[in-house]
Amino acid sequence: MQYYQTGEHLHAKHAQIYNESGRKLEEWALELVVPTPDARMLDVGCGWGRFSWPLIQRHGVRPANLVCADYSLGMVQSAAVEGRKRGHRPHFVNCGIESLPFADGAFEGVLANHVLYHVEPLAQGVRELARVLRPDGWLMATTNGAVYVPVIDLHYKALDRLAIPYEPEPPGPFTLENGAAILAQSFAQVERYDFVDEVIHGNAAAFTQNYLTIGRYRNVIARDDISAAAKAALPNVFHELATDMVQRHGAIRAPVLMGAFICQGPKT
Numbered sequence: 001m002q003y004y005q006t007g008e009h010l011h012a013k014h015a016q017i018y019n020e021s022g023r024k025l026e027e028w029a030l031e032l033v034v035p036t037p038d039a040r041m042l043d044v045g046c047g048w049g050r051f052s053w054p055l056i057q058r059h060g061v062r063p064a065n066l067v068c069a070d071y072s073l074g075m076v077q078s079a080a081v082e083g084r085k086r087g088h089r090p091h092f093v094n095c096g097i098e099s100l101p102f103a104d105g106a107f108e109g110v111l112a113n114h115v116l117y118h119v120e121p122l123a124q125g126v127r128e129l130a131r132v133l134r135p136d137g138w139l140m141a142t143t144n145g146a147v148y149v150p151v152i153d154l155h156y157k158a159l160d161r162l163a164i165p166y167e168p169e170p171p172g173p174f175t176l177e178n179g180a181a182i183l184a185q186s187f188a189q190v191e192r193y194d195f196v197d198e199v200i201h202g203n204a205a206a207f208t209q210n211y212l213t214i215g216r217y218r219n220v221i222a223r224d225d226i227s228a229a230a231k232a233a234l235p236n237v238f239h240e241l242a243t244d245m246v247q248r249h250g251a252i253r254a255p256v257l258m259g260a261f262i263c264q265g266p267k268t
């Protein structure tokens, strides 16, 4: 995935979300579990380390006990750079969730956050997560819930205006709504916790910059059945729609629905 070649885009996106809202998913989610300094932990699909650094800095997990793993080598390298900036040296591994290069029961805690919707085959990935956990260990898996997302709404409105055709989207493969049933195939106990918030975007230009980072926009730009002129016009039309919304409502209000599954009792 081009977008995940390094941590640059993801880090910028996270920084922007939090500038506007203030509450941090990772700080909220890590309060749901009790990592001990001696626990061996795995953060897989770690990205630039959004969850790894608070594990060390706020929860006292020893870097030597933490493995940060990601399918993208560039992402692992970005995480290593971030770690060095903070003076932390956890272990870094370049691997996919579908086939984890760790022994059975190697970890007391595993994080697979905002990543399971990428994993194929998903059931195999979830079995792998269960396999590498100790019988008394826990898995945290965060994801998104079904909620009105203005950036996506305006994206489709912009496509309509430019008469760019698109297919209706199927439901996500791993969401807050369908995730518990998938995890229950490999865990005896699955609990869902919701993170509800609102992000208020007052600046249409910044909102449009954020739009340029989302997968749906990048997918349209990568299509070869669309003219260069229509692709070039897309950000401008999006910006017009965003400006109109800000003028009419004073801001673009984006409800946030994300959440975490905490799973115990890995089935072997």
Ligand SMILES: C[S@@+](CC[C@H](N)C(=O)[O-])C[C@H]1O[C@@H](n2cnc3c(N)ncnc32)[C@H](O)[C@@H]1O
Pocket (backbone or CB within 6 Å): 004, 010, 044, 045, 046, 047, 048, 049, 050, 051, 069, 070, 071, 072, 075, 095, 096, 097, 098, 112, 113, 114, 115, 118, 119, 120
């Ligand atoms: C949305 S980011 C989430 C990163 C981080 N967990 C967070 O919450 O900020 C998804 C990450 O999962 C990685 N990824 C995608 N598919 C993967 C797979 N099958 N196994 C491991 N990592 C994967 C991507 O490279 C990317 O770094």
